[in-house]
Amino acid sequence: MSNESFEPRLVGFLCNWCSYTGADLAGTSRMSYAPNLRIIRVMCSGRVDPQFVLKAFKEGADGVLISGCHPGDCHYQEGNYKALRRHRLLSKMLEQMGIEKERFRLEWVSAAEGEKFQRVCNEFTDEMKKLGPLNLNGGKKNEQ
Amino acid sequence: MSNDKPKVAFYWCASCGGCEEAVVDLAEDILKVTSAVDIVFWPVALDFKRKDVEAMEDGSIAVSFINGAVRLSEQEEMVKLLRKKSGLVVAFGSCSHLGGIPGLANFWNKQTIFDYAYLKSPSTNNPDKIVPLEKSEVDGKELELPEFYDTVYSLDQVIDVDYYLPGCAPPKDLIVNAVNAILEGKLPPKGAVLSPNKSLCDECDRNESKPEKFTMTEIKRPWEVELDPEKCFLAQGVICMGPATRGGCGQRCITANMPCRGCFGPSDQVFDQGAKFLSAMASIIETNDEKQIDKLIETIVDPAGTFYRFSLPTSILRRKKMEATK
Numbered sequence: 283m284s285n286e287s288f289e290p291r292l293v294g295f296l297c298n299w300c301s302y303t304g305a306d307l308a309g310t311s312r313m314s315y316a317p318n319l320r321i322i323r324v325m326c327s328g329r330v331d332p333q334f335v336l337k338a339f340k341e342g343a344d345g346v347l348i349s350g351c352h353p354g355d356c357h358y359q360e361g362n363y364k365a366l367r368r369h370r371l372l373s374k375m376l377e378q379m380g381i382e383k384e385r386f387r388l389e390w391v392s393a394a395e396g397e398k399f400q401r402v403c404n405e406f407t408d409e410m411k412k413l414g415p416l417n418l419n420g421g422k423k424n425e426q
Numbered sequence: 427m428s429n430d431k432p433k434v435a436f437y438w439c440a441s442c443g444g445c446e447e448a449v450v451d452l453a454e455d456i457l458k459v460t461s462a463v464d465i466v467f468w469p470v471a472l473d474f475k476r477k478d479v480e481a482m483e484d485g486s487i488a489v490s491f492i493n494g495a496v497r498l499s500e501q502e503e504m505v506k507l508l509r510k511k512s513g514l515v516v517a518f519g520s521c522s523h524l525g526g527i528p529g530l531a532n533f534w535n536k537q538t539i540f541d542y543a544y545l546k547s548p549s550t551n552n553p554d555k556i557v558p559l560e561k562s563e564v565d566g567k568e569l570e571l572p573e574f575y576d577t578v579y580s581l582d583q584v585i586d587v588d589y590y591l592p593g594c595a596p597p598k599d600l601i602v603n604a605v606n607a608i609l610e611g612k613l614p615p616k617g618a619v620l621s622p623n624k625s626l627c628d629e630c631d632r633n634e635s636k637p638e639k640f641t642m643t644e645i646k647r648p649w650e651v652e653l654d655p656e657k658c659f660l661a662q663g664v665i666c667m668g669p670a671t672r673g674g675c676g677q678r679c680i681t682a683n684m685p686c687r688g689c690f691g692p693s694d695q696v697f698d699q700g701a702k703f704l705s706a707m708a709s710i711i712e713t714n715d716e717k718q719i720d721k722l723i724e725t726i727v728d729p730a731g732t733f734y735r736f737s738l739p740t741s742i743l744r745r746k747k748m749e750a751t752k
């Protein structure tokens with residue numbers, strides 16, 4: 283769908299210690315970036331249950347972002363590695379479910395990387411604009 | 427039918443017949459059941475017809491046990507009819523509870539299934555390219571077939587369900603307990619799955635063999651390894667759905683030295699069995715190295731089909747995203 287006016291709905295799970303603070307920094311530094319990402323703060327990227335990601339897609343998200351501390355920097359030692367492993371496995375499963383892997387993104391953003399957060403938001407929004415809406419039929423009966 | 431015994435119906439939708447077998451396998455216990463109830467409809471065993479059910483008063487059947495997933499319009503009509511005629515409806519077995527093995531068809535749609543089954547599969551010889559039609563004419567007579575849906579549904583996605591008897595097929599003791607609970611009126615709250623609400627690992631005999639902290643360094647399929655009959659499957663590098671699957675099955679597969687495939691579905695706390703298992707699985711993969719992770723995940727050949735083997739239609743996404751068949 284090459285609809286110029288399509289504004290993707292994106293959901294972002296950001297860890298409290300790095301990425302949420304990074305997003306905050308982007309805000310307090312008055313950087314402007316695409317407003318499409320709805321941010322949900324979680325204590326750790328390792329807290330993101332794959333069910334959350336599926337639910338976000340099911341409820342109408344066109345893309346889902348998980349963002350956490352850089353490898354080695356996790357506040358809880360290893361949570362971001364857990365997120366990494368889940369992201370890889372879930373991406374593979376999402377492709378089997380007909381959801382392009384580009385729609386599910388993992389990024390490391392530290393508390394000092396407001397600029398990176400800005401770039402990730404813009405890039406992700408642009409990519410999803412190009413890819414178009416996900417339009418899951420929501421399991422509704424398509425014979426109705 | 428001039429007696430006061432409660433009336434019971436059995437029906438099957440998209441299923442293999444194993445659930446019917448499970449009823450027959452009650453052996454001598456079935457005599458107790460048949461002496462306590464009056465079976466008024468059971469297509470696999472008794473010669474009652476749809477019109478007999480239609481003639482019954484609404485709500486006059488005490489309980490209908492329905493197995494199989496719903497994938498045809500005929501099945502939808504029949505379960506709606508039975509719902510109207512029944513006081514209680516019990517989803518019997520994995521397919522009606524979760525979608526089951528037939529639910530794996532939700533990775534395809536009508537078009538792709540028909541193309542393969544009637545045209546492309548290597549064992550098909552169909553030079554005239556005949557595919558089933560809902561309406562066709564033979565010798566001037568119009569013949570009808572039920573509509574084949576794009577998507578397979580669990581029973582509760584089509585009608586209101588009172589209780590669930592899980593399992594592929596449900597084990598004898600759970601069936602007997604359920605029938606007794608119904609006869610004695612000692613039923614749990616509506617919507618309950620009639621099996622303990624704990625994970626299989628909780629009751630697994632091999633639980634003790636599990637190391638304190640265990641990780642998977644490689645993932646093997648059951649045929650690739652000589653399985654230790656005492657040791658936790660996951661600790662042997664074999665995918666076992668136990669952590670994300672409800673217990674109560676009597677460890678039928680485990681005692682046969684095969685890992686759990688998840689037929690009991692998730693416990694009450696979990697919405698999506700496959701996602702929850704994926705989460706557990708990713709947690710115990712040994713490595714933190716990106717390349718190693720990718721390599722290991724490559725060896726999980728079919729994660730969606732494995733983790734949702736019995737529960738795809740009742741998962742959060744319910745089916746693969748595809749265009750509807752026109």
